[in-house]
Amino acid sequence: MPTTEKYLAKSTDIAARTLGDETIIMSTLDSTIFMLNPTGTAIWQAADGNTPLSRIIEDKVCAEFDVPVEQASADAHHFIDELAEHGILVVSDHPIPQ
Amino acid sequence: MSLLEEMNRKATEQGIPLSAHMDITWKCNERCVHCYLDHEGKNEMSTAEIKDALDQLADCGTFFLSISGGEPLLRRDCFEILEYARALRFNVKLKTNAVMIGTKEAARLRKLGIEQVQISIYSDRPEIHDAITKLPGSLRRSLAAIERLKAEGVKVSISNVLMKQNVTSGKAVQRLAKEIGVEFHIDPTITPMLNGDRSILNLGITKEELEEVFHTEEFIGNVGEFCAPIAEVNDDILEGYSCSAGHTLAYISPSGDVYPCVQFPMPCGNVREKSFRDIWYRSEQLTELRSVHVKDLTTCSGCGHVGYCSRCPGLAYMEGNMRGPSTSDCAKSEARTGIPSAWQVKSGARPGPSLVQIRVA
Numbered sequence: 229m230p231t232t233e234k235y236l237a238k239s240t241d242i243a244a245r246t247l248g249d250e251t252i253i254m255s256t257l258d259s260t261i262f263m264l265n266p267t268g269t270a271i272w273q274a275a276d277g278n279t280p281l282s283r284i285i286e287d288k289v290c291a292e293f294d295v296p297v298e299q300a301s302a303d304a305h306h307f308i309d310e311l312a313e314h315g316i317l318v319v320s321d322h323p324i325p326q
Numbered sequence: 327m328s329l330l331e332e333m334n335r336k337a338t339e340q341g342i343p344l345s346a347h348m349d350i351t352w353k354c355n356e357r358c359v360h361c362y363l364d365h366e367g368k369n370e371m372s373t374a375e376i377k378d379a380l381d382q383l384a385d386c387g388t389f390f391l392s393i394s395g396g397e398p399l400l401r402r403d404c405f406e407i408l409e410y411a412r413a414l415r416f417n418v419k420l421k422t423n424a425v426m427i428g429t430k431e432a433a434r435l436r437k438l439g440i441e442q443v444q445i446s447i448y449s450d451r452p453e454i455h456d457a458i459t460k461l462p463g464s465l466r467r468s469l470a471a472i473e474r475l476k477a478e479g480v481k482v483s484i485s486n487v488l489m490k491q492n493v494t495s496g497k498a499v500q501r502l503a504k505e506i507g508v509e510f511h512i513d514p515t516i517t518p519m520l521n522g523d524r525s526i527l528n529l530g531i532t533k534e535e536l537e538e539v540f541h542t543e544e545f546i547g548n549v550g551e552f553c554a555p556i557a558e559v560n561d562d563i564l565e566g567y568s569c570s571a572g573h574t575l576a577y578i579s580p581s582g583d584v585y586p587c588v589q590f591p592m593p594c595g596n597v598r599e600k601s602f603r604d605i606w607y608r609s610e611q612l613t614e615l616r617s618v619h620v621k622d623l624t625t626c627s628g629c630g631h632v633g634y635c636s637r638c639p640g641l642a643y644m645e646g647n648m649r650g651p652s653t654s655d656c657a658k659s660e661a662r663t664g665i666p667s668a669w670q671v672k673s674g675a676r677p678g679p680s681l682v683q684i685r686v687a
Contacts, residue, residue: 240412240439243412243415243416243418244389244415245384245415245416247333247336247337247342247344247387248336250336252333254389256417256439256440257439259441259481261329261330262329263333
């Protein structure tokens with residue numbers, strides 16, 4: 229598990245809407261579409277630039293979806309890496325002013 | 327199933343207005359001969375009212391938002407509205423004639439992350455385009471704006487509405503779009519005026535011209551596939567709906583009236599008087615519209631074209647019955663396949679099948 233804390237913020241170059249417990253996201257840069265499942269949606273909604281990823285995993289993933297922290301952390305890091313790669317999420321080692 | 331199809335299916339099942347079209351003004355700096363709107367611009371919503379309506383749409387789950395008019399950029403607060411819509415994370419398309427888009431405006435639209443700017447170009451020849459828009463110099467100005475938008479990296483789509491005046495211009499506009507590197511859409515539909523005046527339908531292209539459009543590979547793609555009649559009509563088709571209007575698509579007029587679609591002027595309520603949510607989920611008109619399945623359509627449910635017809639319930643509504651045929655779509659189905667629609671035969675517009683038929687093996 230990475231030792232450095234990470235902070236997540238939603239990019240401004242996106243369109244997004246949460247419908248029920250799923251979220252549709254479209255990149256305004258290349259029109260790529262993503263659909264997030266309920267777990268992804270929980271992380272997405274908590275990506276406020278200030279809440280550390282470890283707390284998001286603990287409070288929004290482990291607590292609400294009843295999964296062990298190791299599994300949740302591995303999946304969450306894979307998830308944010310993929311969204312960051314497409315410019316959907318901004319990831320930083322420091323809080324991100326909104 | 328693609329993600330978009332999956333999203334549409336879920337929105338239909340859950341009754342979510344996934345797409346909304348909002349005209350922020352009906353005022354316009356052009357006077358297109360085929361336009362279905364009046365341009366008086368009376369009783370328009372204020373900036374605050376429009377922002378409130380956008381808040382409500384976002385709250386109801388709207389993702390795709392078309393901002394249009396009239397000419398939306400005639401409103402001084404157009405960019406403020408676009409900025410607000412983007413802050414609410416709508417996927418925004420702007421429909422405009424673009425004559426007011428200069429370098430600064432193009433840069434602003436790019437910065438805002440507008441998904442696409444859709445611009446009507448009627449011909450590559452100014453004497454035809456400008457005669458349709460009745461604004462001298464409009465073709466030159468619209469094309470210059472497209473170049474500016476392209477230079478900024480904004481996605482542009484050229485829409486080419488075909489009518490008598492420009493029926494020979496389609497291929498040239500398509501070539502122009504290709505040269506510039508933008509999307510191209512051709513549309514042979516003339517819509518009656520929202521006030522019920524149908525006189526502008528006389529501008530529509532002839533049956534023969536429509537057939538030619540539908541048999542032109544450059545416009546249609548696979549002509550054989552597009553024009554082939556599909557014989558089988560299954561339960562999925564009969565239990566389905568004609569289109570997304572009122573199911574996943576809503577329209578809001580500049581004065582706050584809610585319709586199922588801009589081409590379906592059935593007043594369902596006004597966002598100045600009721601919440602959008604209340605109108606969307608509780609209006610009698612939308613409830614009735616949603617009860618109409620293809621199997622309930624008078625005449626059309628028994629028509630051989632029913633499986634692929636582009637039948638518009640809004641145009642049918644403007645003809646007097648939202649369960650009836652939209653005759654311009656009957657004409658389209660006939661132009662595609664060479665086979666008259668059930669309504670065309672029933673109304674006597676076309677002869678029915680002969681009583682005595684000979685089949686040669």
